[in-house]
Amino acid sequence: MSSTVVSMQSAAVERSGNTILEGVDWTVTSDQRWIVLGPNGAGKTTLLQLAAAQLAPTSGTVTLLDENTAEIDPAELRPHIGFASSALSRRLPYGETVLDIVLTAAYGITARWKEEYEDIDERRAHRVLAEWKVDHLADRKFGELSDGEQKRVQIARSVMADPELLLLDEPAASLDLGAREELVQLLGGYAGSPSAPAIIMVTHHVEEVPVGFTHAIVLSGGRVAAAGPIRETLTSDVLSSAFGIAIKVKESDGRFTARAKS
Numbered sequence: 001m002s003s004t005v006v007s008m009q010s011a012a013v014e015r016s017g018n019t020i021l022e023g024v025d026w027t028v029t030s031d032q033r034w035i036v037l038g039p040n041g042a043g044k045t046t047l048l049q050l051a052a053a054q055l056a057p058t059s060g061t062v063t064l065l066d067e068n069t070a071e072i073d074p075a076e077l078r079p080h081i082g083f084a085s086s087a088l089s090r091r092l093p094y095g096e097t098v099l100d101i102v103l104t105a106a107y108g109i110t111a112r113w114k115e116e117y118e119d120i121d122e123r124r125a126h127r128v129l130a131e132w133k134v135d136h137l138a139d140r141k142f143g144e145l146s147d148g149e150q151k152r153v154q155i156a157r158s159v160m161a162d163p164e165l166l167l168l169d170e171p172a173a174s175l176d177l178g179a180r181e182e183l184v185q186l187l188g189g190y191a192g193s194p195s196a197p198a199i200i201m202v203t204h205h206v207e208e209v210p211v212g213f214t215h216a217i218v219l220s221g222g223r224v225a226a227a228g229p230i231r232e233t234l235t236s237d238v239l240s241s242a243f244g245i246a247i248k249v250k251e252s253d254g255r256f257t258a259r260a261k262s
């Protein structure tokens with residue numbers, strides 16, 4: 001049975017006197033995989049930060065894994081929430097091995113120091129690396145990997161602690177076509193697994209939406225322009241209105257494309 005993982009009611013975020021998010025009502029359940037889409041500056045990363053317990057709403061409520069984030073130390077929630085973003089990746093020690101990058105996630109730290117790891121952790125790290133097709137790189141230094149390989153290692157790291165919620169901020173950004181397609185396929189396979197956690201993925205491109213993602217939320221100017229089942233939300237009308245340009249969206253075999261209407 002599915003359970004509610006994220007619940008936001010009238011959530012708003014103000015920063016430096018500017019309203020960045022406003023009136024966000026949103027529920028994510030454990031069996032759902034969400035795409036967050038919207039123009040630059042629409043508030044996508046800010047929404048993800050609310051869902052990661054990295055940011056508290058200025059008003060309204062954000063409940064994560066049954067805990068109101070205003071009433072609990074966010075540090076208690078974070079081990080249950082996997083998060084991969086390029087900002088986080090830049091903080092990873094480039095000289096560490098891929099295996100250590102993933103292993104340290106079991107302890108909520110970024111660099112190996114003097115921890116004694118259990119065999120069971122090491123076996124899980126290899127299993128997770130294999131799941132994201134980077135196990136053969138386990139002994140290589142993280143900083144020496146290609147962008148595509150680093151992205152997959154980051155995701156492996158974010159699922160190492162078996163989170164109940166997985167947040168991905170533009171996981172396919174800057175990847176070439178081959179690396180993007182490889183990642184989108186892996187994400188699709190993962191999203192389709194009943195044992196996967198709830199997933200929320202921010203992207204700029206509908207072409208990056210993996211098969212198996214079930215829902216989408218479209219932001220525009222800090223507000224929810226549309227939210228719901230993916231095929232009802234990633235429509236030409238919704239995206240044309242959110243991006244302010246006539247867009248034609250097509251879906252084929254569970255994958256989406258979008259281009260300006262000529």
Ligand SMILES: Nc1ncnc2c1ncn2[C@@H]1O[C@H](COP(=O)(O)OP(=O)(O)OP(=O)(O)O)[C@@H](O)[C@H]1O
Pocket residue numbers: 015016018020038039040041042043044045046047
């Ligand atoms: N710390 C901050 N102080 C003031 N304004 C901020 C801060 N962080 C973000 N903003 C502003 O909030 C708005 C939303 O930012 P956010 O990064 O959430 O948008 P986004 O949809 O993820 O954008 P992008 O697609 O460009 O990554 C932007 O106008 C941004 O300039």
